[in-house]
Amino acid sequence: MVELLIKNGFVFDPINGINGEKMDIAIKNGKIVEKVTRKAQLIDATGLTVMPGGVDIHTHIAGGEVNTGRIVRPEDHVKDVVSKTATTRSGTGYSIPSTFVTGYRYSKMGYTTVMNPSMAPLEAKHTHEELNDIPLLDKASYPLIGDWWFVLEYLRKGDLEGCARHVAWMMDITKGYAIKIVNPGGLESWGFGHNVHSIDDQVPNFCITPREIIVGLAKVNKMLNLPHSIHLHTNNLGLPGNYVTTLETMKALESVPYEGRPVGHITHLQFSSFGGDGWGNMKSAAEEISSYINAHNHMTFDMGQVIFTDTTTMTADGPFEFTLYQLSGHKWVNSDVETETSGGIIPFHYKKNNAVNATQWSIGLELALLIKDPWKMFMTTDHPNGGPFFAYPRILAWLMSKKAREATLKKCHKKAQKKSLLPSIDRELSLYELAIMTRAGQAKALGLKNKGHLGVGADADIAIYNINPETTDIARKYKSVRRAFKHAAYTIKDGQIVVKDGEVVGNVSGRTMWLDVQTAEPCRIDDEMRNKFKEYWTVEYDNYPVTDHYVKVKDPIIVKASV
């Protein structure tokens, strides 16, 4: 195995409290080590910024839903094509890049670990087949559990232990990483074209409320000691006035003991922070949401920032996509999955001169800047819902530069400009804070012990950017910093140089991580369960699990549960 030595870079490693110190990083056998021999290959990082490889906690890159998005949007691909080279495969973008291109583009920005947040368990094999074709990245997926019939039935009975064992089994058979809950109760209701409108609505036919699902699964998550908390897409997402639901959801989760570890993660918070009571007076509720978050510590969040571009929205929240369809009349995909979840896709163009879109753009940034602790709030676009992931450098520019924000805001719809809180916010994030929001914080929230930092023993996943923090005023020179984040000087994955000067030069498959949750007493698959399975699904029990055949590079993470 090659040894590497990254010399003399400005290192930002927030988990280890390192803030821009000049130091060397030694790498051997894909891990960070104390020191290497003289034979080590040298990377001169003088005048460059060195960070752990980027981590994305929420990005839709693979699976049935994503792929249907690809199929329905040839007009999106034709404007962004990628040719084959000696080292790389060909493919297409734009908002839903093909698998290879997804890997290359993330890697070019210095990312090394990404989380695919929405996997219908019935279609989990598809997700894993696609993940195998996404190179240069470590990956994991969150199975959608919030409307899974078995879970609803366990929770209705109040059988948390049974539910926990069941979820442990599910993680294993789907090769999943975290409990994903999307519009709990709403997706089951959507089976007959309905929805739930508050966390205390009854879910038809199941005698349970969203509140019971959320809190129940948060407790189950705790009993299982899963590395990540529940990953929650709130009820009423994307609707004016939904911040009330979001606040209620956060308050409901206060009932789950905190014990120093977050009990929930609300994803793409921007879409859950709308004020007003209709589209006409829709406004930001970032102030209300962020002041609650600043006063509580039991949760983490990611932005779901909107980019002004033509993108494709896709979520398991079928009823929300239906609302978008009613609003836009665009081509609309709905994809319900029996017994488990639903899904929807709508192409969407966020425009500066649209008051609602511009307000959404503002909300995302307001939240990120008003929430004081960067360990709570991470940068995402909910790719591709708010915009494609390769627009991340633009978000970084907005976060670190008031000037950049002003430049965009002044092109926005007048109504949105008037309502925006951004002019009143002076905060400009430092590289250290950005490193937290784009890697350290995300890795910590995900419980990934070997990622998001550069301490000895960590995975040698490293990004080097052409930014000299000593000589660059990043808030003023945001354009050059944006360029630097777009094309990493080096990306190192598992100790190998995969990107140099913004071009892919190496090929590493990347691993697929999943949880092997070990309960004291395993989930019993008895005849009753098998019979139920036959009733609930149209596939045989034996054909349901994701076998090892579907994972190219395996990285199971063993978790000892307390049940």
Place this chain on the structure above:
Amino acid sequence: MSIVKSVTCPICGCLCDDIELTVENNEVVKVKNGCAICESKFIGYRGEHRIKTPLMRKNGKLVPVSMNEAVHAAAEVLANSTYPILYGWSSTSSEAQRVGVELTEEVGGIMDNTAVVCHGPSILGVQEVGIPTCTLGQIRHRADLIIYWGCDPWSAHPRHLERYTSFTEGRFEKSEWKAYMQKLKAQAGQKKMQSAMRIESGRTQLRPQTCSIPGMPQTMSKDGRKLIVIDVRKTMSAEMADYYIQVEPNKDYELMQALRVLVRDGELDVDKVAGVPVEYLKQVADALVNCEFGVIFFGMGLTQTAGKFRNVEVAISLVRDLNMRTKFSIMPMRGHFNVTGANVVSAWQTGYPYGVDFSLGYPRYNPGETTCMDVLLREENDASLVIAADPGANFPKKAIENMVKHPLIVIDPHMNATSMLGDIVFPSAFVGIEVEGTAYRMDHVPLPLKKVVEPPKGILSDEEILTKILAQVKLIKSKKTAKKAEA
């Protein structure tokens, strides 16, 4: 003797995965749960038409050659071609399809699957308006209105009704099997009475029992799941339907557009559409709007008749409109067991589901321009590879003539119409019987295919054959670049 349970059937898009096989001496001797087609495949796949070794055409005759020689020859053909077509892919595993995309990219050709002659138009329709759909279990649990339009599941997807629609027990909807049996009994009884009457009265001609106006319904009001069949002729499935609408050939578009107007509470200026009285269409529109969960399944009666992808587009638009009033889904009845997989794999690797042209070094897609049938008809190709399909049997004559004019490589377990025309023929193992893999059901649910018996000695899988050809192509290309660099 061993019994293998939960086997996935590698025939049609239903992908029934509850087949139970009895295997004796490396041979399937008994098939349980399968339909007649399934049984005949598992029992009869080892026919006399099995190819036993690689073949190459020499002096006009196909003669046995070594695997090595065939691989070298095939790679030479592909690596040196200017516009090769790599066609088929629908009756093989997604694992083989993945290698196929890479091979096509490497040789700068066109990768096209059999969707081009069946549900390609469905995909074009979906690309214009999207598709509100669901997995088949959702229909089992919830659908109280089931429509088959331009397809005959009873003959082409025999277990579709029994596993996914009218005759299944769901959580919220029950099977109509008993009601249907009662109806059959009642009809049989009626027939007996009629013949008794006929004998008694001495009349030979009997007044028809049902309304004879074409397209007029044989309505039966009832609770529970309703079944509507729309087709140009009264198929077996239509016999079972609660409503049967006989549409004039090639008039599906008009019928559907008229239904859209009615569903939107509009009025029509005409009395009949596609041969169906508007009064009756109003009843149908009522049934559509008043269901709790409806679904339209459509087949080639829609995709391959006048209007083609616009027929699918309007069907989807009807379903979009209906979703404003109730819950409705729509799904194509995919034919080959893994044609969906061919679309899915191609889409995740290239962005496009079929007809992908790599000649410019990146994927391009434009059915009509980059689809294999059109390329063949314009005679633009200079080599072809056909795998897991039989265009020789179902393509137009001119297309096949143009295919045969240039080198033709065939990968197939059988000596079929295409392999008989081939220049280089590779025998392959049966996916889902002799090789494991993955296939995608018509509703995009992936299912594992099992290996239940050993393939004949020396016979490789599609995936292995393609991998060998790909490796050889890469070798030839790297030699070429090295030569160029030297020069």
Place this chain on the structure above:
Amino acid sequence: MIVLTPLRKFTFPVNAECINPDVFQGKDTAEIANLTVFEGNKQKKLSELFKIQEDGAESPTITINGDVSEVRRIGVGMKNGEIVINGNVGMHLGEKMAGGKITVNGDACQWAGGSMKKGLIEIHGNAGDYLASPYRGSTAGMKGGKIVVDGDVGSDSGAYLHGGLIKIKGNNVGQFLGFHMSDGVIHVEKNASTRLGANMTGGKIIVSGYVEEVMPSFTIDSVKPKVKVDDTESVAGPFYVFLGDLAEKGTGKLFVSKANNPHLKTYEKFL
């Protein structure tokens, strides 16, 4: 002026996006000869496929003499200048064109003038399917400019039309003319096929000849003595005026000659 003559009959598709006055502008023949084209999957220089001659006057015109029906994407996105093709031409001629003029003294294949924005295309022979129509999955149809076809036109032409004018003088037009159009004018001087204006939400389709059938989702509105094609031209009728498509908003207008369509008389009872 540059004159291009194909050196041989092309059997493989040739992608020659570079044949465009904007690209040729300011280049000498040597530079033009070096431009990249693809024949099948082989990258070539333009001069390997065409004889390139400079012909006197310094005008941004490209003339192609000979059959180029396998040559695709000529004049894509062109903004200025003129292309004259003396022969048949391949797909995507003048797609997304934003200005200038293209004349075809022969037939054009599919997607001629697709998603065109401005300029003029004159096709003196026939045009294939998807004339002026957008790419798969896109709803960005022709926005402006003018297309005149002397001969027949294939199916699905003028789909998602959003502006501009299409004039068709031939005897035959394929089905689904003006599909989902929202603005602009299509004038068929002779006969049209079925499914005319399906899903249209705006604009005008004028048929001076015979129409086999009007979609059931159209409703008769009135009879008008004449109709305006553009600011300079109007056609004398009388015309039946239909509104549709009722399956969409029902705000498009279909003008069908009364004299040539006696079978539509039944509609008069609704007037």
